[in-house]
Amino acid sequence: METPAPTTTTTNSRRKRRRTRSSKNKEELENQRMTHITVERNRRKQMNQYLAALRSLMPPSYVQRGDQASIIGGAIDFVKELEQLLQSMEAHKRTTQQPQHDAYSSPFAEFFTFPQFSTRATQCNSNQQQPMAAAAATAESVADIEVTMVESHANLKILSKKQPRQLLKLVAGLQGLRLVVQHLNVTAMNEMALYSISVKVEEECHLSTVDEIAAAVNQMLGRIQEETGF
Known part of the structure; x- marks a missing residue:
C-alpha cells in the first residue's frame, strides 16, 4: 500500500505565496496612492x-x-x-492713416474674419452680379455680424451705424432670446x-x-432701425 504524499509543505508554501502577493498588492496600492498625492500636490x-502670476499682471481693482x-x-x-482699448486704437490708427474712407471701407473691417452678415458685401455687389448663395447671405444684412461659439458661450461682433437707444434695445433683445450678456465692449468711430x-x-x-444667432441679431437690428426711422 502506497503512503500518501505529504501536503503540509505544499499548503504552507501556498499560504506564503498568498501572503507575499497580498503584501505586494498593498505596497502597490500604497505607492499608487502616494504617487497620486504627489502629482495632485x-x-x-x-x-x-x-x-x-496672472494676478500680478492685472491692476488691483480687477481682483477684490x-x-x-x-x-x-x-x-x-x-x-x-x-x-x-485695442479696437479703439486700431480704428483710430486706420482713420488717421486713411482719412478718406469710401462707402465700402471701414476702420473696423479687419476685426471680422468670416461674418455671417456683411453690409460691405451687399454694397460692393449691389451693382455687380454675384452667386445666388452669396446674394442670399447678404441681401438683407443691416449690419456686419460675426458669431463664434464654444459650447454654451458665444461671442458676437456687430458693426452698425449708431442709432438712438440701439445698445439698450440690443441688450434687451438678447435677453429675450435667452442669451445672457456677460461682457460688453463698445467702440465708436464717427457714425459707426x-x-x-x-x-x-x-x-x-x-x-x-x-x-441662427446671427440671423436673429440681424432681424433684431432691422426692427430697431425701422423703429428709429433709419
Whole structure:
C-alpha cells in the first residue's frame, strides 16, 4: 500500500505565496496612492503659481479677493477691457492713416474674419452680379455680424451705424432670446459703432448654431432701425 504524499509543505508554501502577493498588492496600492498625492500636490502648486502670476499682471481693482474664481473672473474682465482699448486704437490708427474712407471701407473691417452678415458685401455687389448663395447671405444684412461659439458661450461682433437707444434695445433683445450678456465692449468711430458681446446661451434658448444667432441679431437690428426711422 502506497503512503500518501505529504501536503503540509505544499499548503504552507501556498499560504506564503498568498501572503507575499497580498503584501505586494498593498505596497502597490500604497505607492499608487502616494504617487497620486504627489502629482495632485504639484498640480495645485503649479496652479497657485500661475494664479499668482496672472494676478500680478492685472491692476488691483480687477481682483477684490484672492480666491481662484475672483482672479480668473478679473482676468476675463481685464482682457475684455484690453480688447476694447485695442479696437479703439486700431480704428483710430486706420482713420488717421486713411482719412478718406469710401462707402465700402471701414476702420473696423479687419476685426471680422468670416461674418455671417456683411453690409460691405451687399454694397460692393449691389451693382455687380454675384452667386445666388452669396446674394442670399447678404441681401438683407443691416449690419456686419460675426458669431463664434464654444459650447454654451458665444461671442458676437456687430458693426452698425449708431442709432438712438440701439445698445439698450440690443441688450434687451438678447435677453429675450435667452442669451445672457456677460461682457460688453463698445467702440465708436464717427457714425459707426462696434459691439463686442459675450453671451451665455441658456438651456431655454431655441438658437443652437452661430448662423441662427446671427440671423436673429440681424432681424433684431432691422426692427430697431425701422423703429428709429433709419
